[in-house]
Amino acid sequence: MRIAVPRGRLNGPTWTWLQQAGLDLAQPAGRQLWTQAGSVDAVEVRGRDMPSLLMAGVVDAAIVGRDVLDEAGLALVVVRSLDFGACRLVAAAPPDTRLASGRAWRVATRYPRITRRWMDARGLMGDVVTMSGAVEAAPWLGLADAVVDMVETGATLAANGLVALETVMRSIATLSASPKNARAVERWVQDALPERGMDPRALGVS
Numbered sequence: 001m002r003i004a005v006p007r008g009r010l011n012g013p014t015w016t017w018l019q020q021a022g023l024d025l026a027q028p029a030g031r032q033l034w035t036q037a038g039s040v041d042a043v044e045v046r047g048r049d050m051p052s053l054l055m056a057g058v059v060d061a062a063i064v065g066r067d068v069l070d071e072a073g074l075a076l077v078v079v080r081s082l083d084f085g086a087c088r089l090v091a092a093a094p095p096d097t098r099l100a101s102g103r104a105w106r107v108a109t110r111y112p113r114i115t116r117r118w119m120d121a122r123g124l125m126g127d128v129v130t131m132s133g134a135v136e137a138a139p140w141l142g143l144a145d146a147v148v149d150m151v152e153t154g155a156t157l158a159a160n161g162l163v164a165l166e167t168v169m170r171s172i173a174t175l176s177a178s179p180k181n182a183r184a185v186e187r188w189v190q191d192a193l194p195e196r197g198m199d200p201r202a203l204g205v206s
Helices: 010-022 049-057 066-072 113-120 137-140 153-161 180-190
Strands: 002-006 034-037 040-045 060-067 077-081 087-093 104-109 125-130 146-151 161-169 175-176
Touching: 002 010, 002 049, 034 060, 040 049, 049 060, 049 066, 049 180, 060 066, 066 077, 066 161, 066 175, 077 180, 087 175, 104 113, 104 137, 113 125, 113 146, 113 161, 137 146, 137 153, 146 153, 146 161, 153 161, 175 180
Parallel strands: 002 040, 002 060, 104 125, 104 146
Antiparallel strands: 034 040, 060 175, 077 175, 087 146, 087 161
């Protein structure tokens, strides 16, 4: 079994979860990106690369945020929703901004697919400005009227003079696989991992 482990904010909790699940995997040290224990390999990759790696069959399973899966728009299978990595994708803007139809909006985001879907559902016309980072600076730079970005505490929004207007979606860490590998991963979970934090309904994730 080859598992993709995300770099970034989910990295530490993922390694903790795997080790508490009884897998004798040592976290890679230094610049090494992979580790192995028995029949299980783990490799650290960027979260946004995971959907394509799963579909290509390069990895069997991945610990990946629900937001990344939804943005990729691929036919991947959530084998389990896990009990960490909870956060919200929110629409935010300078104070006194009111989201309303009848005008053209410019919304900056790292999630163009999700943002366009949300704008269409809200009846908001305008453009999605795709950015790879520093999204909260977009209104200050004059690039956008509002942003859609992931928040945990809201501290970054506040530091950049933005307030959350509404929740676009909620995300949680998932154990996911391609349709081709989903049954094998499910069997592996049942044999090797404990049933913990795996009910998506309890997490508010559909």
